[in-house]
Amino acid sequence: MRNYYFLAICLLLINCKNEIREKSKILSQETIIADGHVDLPYRLYQEGLINNNHIDLNYNTNGNFDIPKAKEGGLNSPFMSIYIPSEKTFSEGFDLANSLIDLVENVVKSNKDYLELALTPDDVINNFNNGKISLPMGMENGSPIGEKLDNIKFFFDRGIRYITLTHAKNNQICDSSYDTDRKWNGLSEFGHDLVKEMNKVGVMIDISHVSDKAFYDIIKIAKKPLIASHSSPRKFTPNFERNMSDDMIVELAKNNGVILINFGSTFVNKNSNIAFAEIDNEVEKWRIDNNYDIDDKLVAERREILINEKKPFASIDDVLDAIDHVNNLVGDNHIGFGSDFDGLGNSLPNNLKDVSKYPKIIEGLLNRGYSKESIEKICYKNFFRVWNANLKTNN
Template identity: 30%
Template sequence: MKFIDLHCDTLMHTVGREGNLSLLQNNQTSVDFGRMNEGGSLAQFFAVFLPTEEMFMENAGEVIEDDIYINTLVETLKKEIAGNIHMIGLAGSYDDIIQNEKDGRMSAILTIEDGRSLEGSLDKLRHYHDMGIRLISLTWNFENCFGYPNSDDKNIMTKGLKEFGREAVEYMNELGMIVDVSHLSDGGFFDVAKISKKPFVASHSNAREISPHKRNLTDQMIRILGEKGGVAGINFAPHFLQPDTNTDRSTVELMVRHLNHMRNVGGEDVVALGSDFDGIGGDLEVDSIEKMPMIFQALQKDGWSIGQIEKLAYKNSLRVIKESMK
């Protein structure tokens, strides 16, 4: 079964390590090209996650300016792809993915997690598009030029997009960059739903009805996402899956429960994969990319048809890519 994973944080592990971390094969991350190929990957979205100052100091020993950091990780991925061009190619559009598949190659898609580096500049948004960035998670865990994050503070949670955020969503639609609402406040989600003329995604978020973490989506959000033609990629992190968000165990059984709920609420076209590999920890039953078929096997046992599993695995995400990315 082919699959598309909408989010992994693997690239951040290529900075601050002794020696070079091979994206072809290594034993330090959950995602590499070899295991992607083994699992049946069609395309992987590789996020450039922007760390906090504390994270920079811990991992790299110094704070790296955002655009230098972004350039470094983008060039790292491009260099690794160039060295393994027989296996994987960079994709900036639906047509690129289809051509790569015809050529026997997987696809890698670049994203940014946290739009803070834009600093209110639409010109920089175009610059990132020119670099190959095709999705931006508007916020991470802090306020930025787009708006506000998920929060336990109800006052923050109800806040919507800032004026730049509204303009940027419209410009992302025009450029062909996918708008990602994972980590965004509830108010921001509803603003994106009103403003975006293209399908948008929650690249790595689950059902709040089952797991009450604020990073997850309410049933209302899941319905709206489905109505807008978007998708939610199921996150493998324990605290986004478990009814008790302090529990540290992630299981396929819980993923099936979330996916059934999301499908029942938003329709079978709303479900997708968003592992959050290499950005999450805990006791993970599916702890690396080649184990992705475990989910498909469990869904088939649960009564999902092959057609429904294919939608979850890659067809729903591919539809959004075709409509929203160029």
């Protein structure tokens, strides 16, 4: 008899688990899923497709994003990162930004039955209702602005809706969290003017990548809510300045902003963060010992070999822990997704390797007791609130 009860409880639990899995699949299709940071444009650029007239994405590619995977995952509004490497000069960066925007427009044209551009949250909602995936754009690195504030309006008119103020190195705007040299001790004088101008024009200010001091300088003068387009809580990766400290998350919430959680293993798990840093150091030592160029294919291959050997990947639970932490700290009005898909190489968590996996996150949130309302906020409503608030400056 006891065995019978045990079996019955097991069956009930399995049933319940299956039910939640089904519910998460339905929810991911019925609700809009927005993502603050997907590096598809630069991936296509690296694949040499920048001048191709036709870029078909309606097949299962090797990348993290394509149309079949997006459909499976219920992804509706991935922000396309117009990524400008730190080494580019102003004019190189300006030209590259324009080429990458052209590329996104071309991707949309090439897949016009499935994809559409979007300049506002309402555009995304309309496209969603028409069964189309939106590709809004954000620029990662403000270097293409140069020292000309007019370029903010120029890029706004080209469709850019956020600018990540800097990337791996300090630029004319502010210091980077990755740069040991703190040229400005935060925001430069030009950066002050730029923040005000971005608020005026209606371009969201993205504080991912900036130094802590730059963040506090920006939030002091910002008149509109900020975004962190692809950052996670520093709690799980101590000393990793690229992520946000609890105090910064609290300040961001007071500003009514949103942190869009970066899914990368090194962003959500301390051991992964350390292990990948060790791999990078090992590869660098090997490169120098063997006299290879930094861009040499063999260097990338060496890195892949070590990653595959050590498998230092985080799990979906780590991503859920990051979401939980922000929720416990400031509530559910300030969280979203900023996966960094197509920008992380081989460092995504297990079972979260591409855009088809959002239902897994929703399933995890349901298992952790999040309501449908909360999940909708995390999937898009929080991010769209901030986007709309920034656009309002134009009226």
